[in-house]
Amino acid sequence: MLIYAKFPAFIYNKQTVIPIKTWEYPRANEFSRRPYAIHVKIGHWDGVVINIHTDPDAAQEETIRLENVVKYAKRKFRTENLVIAGDLNCSNYRTRDNKAGFGMSNPLEYPGPDADTTTHGRKEALDHIIWDGTQTQ
Numbered sequence: 001m002l003i004y005a006k007f008p009a010f011i012y013n014k015q016t017v018i019p020i021k022t023w024e025y026p027r028a029n030e031f032s033r034r035p036y037a038i039h040v041k042i043g044h045w046d047g048v049v050i051n052i053h054t055d056p057d058a059a060q061e062e063t064i065r066l067e068n069v070v071k072y073a074k075r076k077f078r079t080e081n082l083v084i085a086g087d088l089n090c091s092n093y094r095t096r097d098n099k100a101g102f103g104m105s106n107p108l109e110y111p112g113p114d115a116d117t118t119t120h121g122r123k124e125a126l127d128h129i130i131w132d133g134t135q136t137q
Contacts, residue, residue: 008036008051017042025069035069039077047081048073059089070103084130104132
């Protein structure tokens with residue numbers, strides 16, 4: 001019997017990134033794969049990187065729930081400096097129900113919704129890096 005599990009990992013440069021604490025979102029029933037975060041210091045930037053890989057069959061619902069994760073992380077780490085990075089499994093994560101952009105005032109995104117980040121040529125951006133632009137000015 002093969003047991004399949006995914007484990008999150010953060011790969012970083014030890015000369016420039018100082019890891020402070022890792023954390024897994026405690027509400028297991030909200031996500032097929034719980035978001036995992038790392039609190040880091042990079043130069044003068046002190047913030048949290050949240051890794052997520054949504055279930056393709058529940059991608060819209062799970063991306064909407066990411067706002068709860070962002071709010072929870074802001075309280076837990078006492079910071080507004082957050083980055084969401086991962087496979088959201090949907091290119092249009094901003095839906096009618098998720099206008100706020102994950103609880104961020106000015107969400108910015110790389111590579112953008114029109115980029116193809118798939119391996120099967122679907123012409124969609126499923127992998128995203130999202131941060132609050134008000135924190136980078």
